[in-house]
Amino acid sequence: MNGTLVVFQRELSGLFRAPFTWIVLLIVLVLNGLIFNGFLIGTGGNISDALDASMTGPLFWIWIVFLPALLAMRLVAEESRSGTLEYLLTAPVSDFAVVLGKFAAATAFLAILWTSSLLYAGATAVIGGNPDWPAVLGTWMGTIFVSALFVAIGMLASTFTATPLLAAFLSMVACIAWLAVPLLAGQVFSYLIPLIAKTEEARNAWATTVRDIASNMDAFGHFQRSFRLGLLDTAELVFFVTWTALFLFLTARSLEARRWRG
Amino acid sequence: MIEVSELTRRYGTLTAVDDLSFTVERGEVVGFLGPNGAGKTTTMRILSGYLPATRAKRLMVAGHDVLRDSMGVRRSIGYLPESVPLYPELRVDEMMRFQGKLHRMDRAELKGRIDTVLDRVGVLDRKKQLVGTLSRGLKQRVGLAVALLPNPDVLILDEPTSGLDPIQRGEVRRLISELSAEHTVLLSSHILAEIESMAPRVVIIHEGAKVADGDQASILTALGGGQGxxxxxxxxxxxxxxxxxxxxxxxxxxxxxxxxxxxxxxxxxxxxxxxxxxxxxxxxxxxxxxxxxxxxxxRPTLEELFTRLVSGTLGTEHVAAAREAGAAPTAPAAAPAPAQSSGLSIEPVGQGGGSAKPLPLGTPGTAQPKTIYSLNPFDRGASRDLSKPVSVDAPAPVDLSPNSDGPEEDQEQRP
The missing domain is CATH 3.30.70.1340 (MTH889-like domain)
Structure with missing residues (x-):
């Protein structure tokens, strides 16, 4: 636990020393602010719509593909390239503490980023608006859970290569696939199922199975169904936590495998 | 303090370390010597807990088993890899504090200790400077300070003088000689003059196997006393x-x-x-x-001897005789007297390493294949090991003619 905390502190402070971080902060805050403002004016003062657009609009899903990938690339691939990973992995902390500390730092950074929307909600409340607080807080928490999942995916990708940009690219592809595959699965399988199943019942059974699997992996759907509505559903929490934990576990294993490869 | 017994490490089909055994006693300074790719770094990485061993009978560092109690080992060693990994965005004292926290050092104790150690390596005046802006020599010192901070029993230094200019080399060498009073030191180099000036005892390895082990005088007597x-x-x-x-x-x-x-x-x-x-x-x-x-x-210098040993031009009957003497130090007069008296063990080059006859250093095609991490098929660097930073030291060409004075870098070393 101590090791995790030490690594977390260093990673987070390291992030805020890099110019990259401040550029990202600037771009994200300016664009989110513009969207919030635009929607507020465009909808004639509908605070809920404006907050929704700035927190979970299409822009958020673009950020969520790019930002964790870029952060995770710094965490493992770049350290591996500069040799500091060797330092960390020979320090008296376990691999898992290192992975957890780095993961927590990147997630905390994204959480700070998404907090800007809470400020917008607060500001509108101060000037007499009435934001839907449960939905706002739920959405904020949801964005953090989604970020955590994608950071974990990015870290796993980052352990596969010592070329930072390649790591970022791999991670983006994985994130896009993660988001798109559940949506596309139904379509793809509508062509494949008739080839496997001959009877009508079998076809229906297959379609149900595929739909179930796809919807169970659908991060977007899980987010929309619960957090966005201000609903804290344990099933949805378990979905995000288990997938994140799985990817973190795989990251630690992959780091260990690197040791074996040399 | 360090006990290595029958250590083997393979990367796929390549054997980097082959059945290596040696021990380092408390307070000893041992130089690990071998050409590039001999297995020095791999051995040190295994001892520091960075890489697992493929097979080992016994691996003990500072009283901890490397295979079972990796954390105990890591807590009691100071390991400085060749690349001197430091976070460039941190200041020198922040880097030191990070190391202290990783080693769970007491906050109050840490404060005084940082100044002591920085003063020791002579960079106290750079305490507030960003690590990324330090010169190579200063970075090396800071790296050494980081390794020294928890006051480890054992110091493992991988090529501590590589990439430095002759003056900086001299300074680092002096520093290590001073440290040897308090710590057990295992250091590596492919430059002989370094080893000769820092470590009384030398372990020469080539292609992952031990070629000679002993103090410099005994290696000299055993191998060159009668001959050269x-x-x-x-x-x-x-x-x-x-x-x-x-x-x-x-x-x-x-x-x-x-x-x-x-x-x-x-x-x-x-x-x-x-x-x-x-x-x-x-x-x-x-x-x-x-x-x-x-x-x-x-007399032949250790340098000449080393070149001859690794290039395989040293008389095989001599090496074989010396090895016998080393294997059975109490054997009667059959073995040549000098080797027997030194208790030195010498093994012929290339035996068990796969190749029947060792190729001379620098022969094209003898460079060891490296593991490839890059998944990018267009990466021109795909043939090099991307997990390691590129060494600043180009491998020095070695003159192979038997009556030459030794590798060129020796001359560069002693201007």
Missing amino acids: GHVAVEIASPLEASKISELMASLPGVSGVETGERLGIHQSFRVMGEGDLREDIGALAMTQSWALRELSWN
């Missing part, structure tokens, strides 16, 4: 050269005399034999009233 040493003599005398050579050959301990060329009235000789024959020859010259112009004892 000679006394160069230049004499002016009315006598015939053959007569002079006969007289000198009659001295006790002389095994042979070669007559060299004649320069004016002076005739040169090479007197082969055991030990330092200068006094005897000098006394002979006095009794015969010869005019002596030169009398010098030329």
Whole structure:
């Protein structure tokens, strides 16, 4: 636990020393602010719509593909390239503490980023608006859970290569696939199922199975169904936590495998 | 303090370390010597807990088992990899504090300790400087300070002087010599002059296997004592050269005399034999009233010996005999006396390493294949190991002619 905390502190402070971080902060805050403002004016003062657009609009899903990938690339691939990973992995902390500390730092950074929307909600409340607080807080928490999942995916990708940009690219592809595959699965399988199943019942059974699997992996759907509505559903929490934990576990294993490869 | 027994490490089909065994006692400074790719870094990485061993009978560092108690080992060693990994965005004291926290050092204790250690390595005035802006030599010192901070029992330093200019090298060398008073030090280098000046004991490895182990004097005696040493003599005398050579050959301990060329009235000789024959020859010259112009004892340096060992030009029968002596130190007079007295073990190069005859250093195609991490098929660097930063030291070309003075870097080393 101590090791995790030490690594977390260093990673987070390291992030805020890099110019990259401040550029990202600037771009994200300016664009989110513009969207919030635009929607507020465009909808004639509908605070809920404006907050929704700035927190979970299409822009958020673009950020969520790019930002964790870029952060995770710094965490493992770049350290591996500069040799500091060797330092960390020979320090008296376990691999898992290192992975957890780095993961927590990147997630905390994204959480700070998404907090800007809470400020917008607060500001509108101060000037007499009435934001839907449960939905706002739920959405904020949801964005953090989604970020955590994608950071974990990015870290796993980052352990596969010592070329930072390649790591970022791999991670983006994985994130896009993660988001798109559940949506596309139904379509793809509508062509494949008739080839496997001959009877009508079998076809229906297959379609149900595929739909179930796809919807169970659908991060977007899980987010929309619960957090966005201000609903804290344990099933949805378990979905995000288990997938994140799985990817973190795989990251630690992959780091260990690197040791074996040399 | 360090005990390595039958350590083997493979990367796929490539054997990087092959059945290596050695021990380092408390307070000892041991130099790990070998050409690039000999397995020095791999061995050190295994000892530091960075890489697992493929097979090992026993691996103990500072009283902890490397295979079972990796955390215990990591807590009691200071490991400085060749690349000197430091976070460039941190200041020197922040880097030190990070190391202290990783080692769970007490906050109050840490404060004083940082200053002590930085002062020790001579970078106290750079405490607030960003690590990324330090020069290579200063970075090396800071790296050493980071390794020293938790006051480890064992220091493992991988090529601590690589990439430094001669002045910085001298400074780092002096620093390590000072440290040897308090710590057990295992350091590696492919530059012999470094090892000669820092470590009393040398372990020479080549292609992952141990070639020689012992203090420098015993390696010298065992391998070069009878073979390479000679006394160069230049004499002016009315006598015939053959007569002079006969007289000198009659001295006790002389095994042979070669007559060299004649320069004016002076005739040169090479007197082969055991030990330092200068006094005897000098006394002979006095009794015969010869005019002596030169009398010098030329012993092969460790450098020459090292080059010969790894390039396989050292007499195989000599190595085999010396190895026997090392394997059974109590064996009766069968083995040559010098090797027996040193308790030195020498193993022939390339045995068990796969190749029947060792290729000389620098032979094209002998570079070891490296593991590839890059998944990018367009990466031109796909043939190099991307997990390691590129070394600043280009592998020095080695002159292979047997009567050369040794690798070029030696000359660069001693300007």
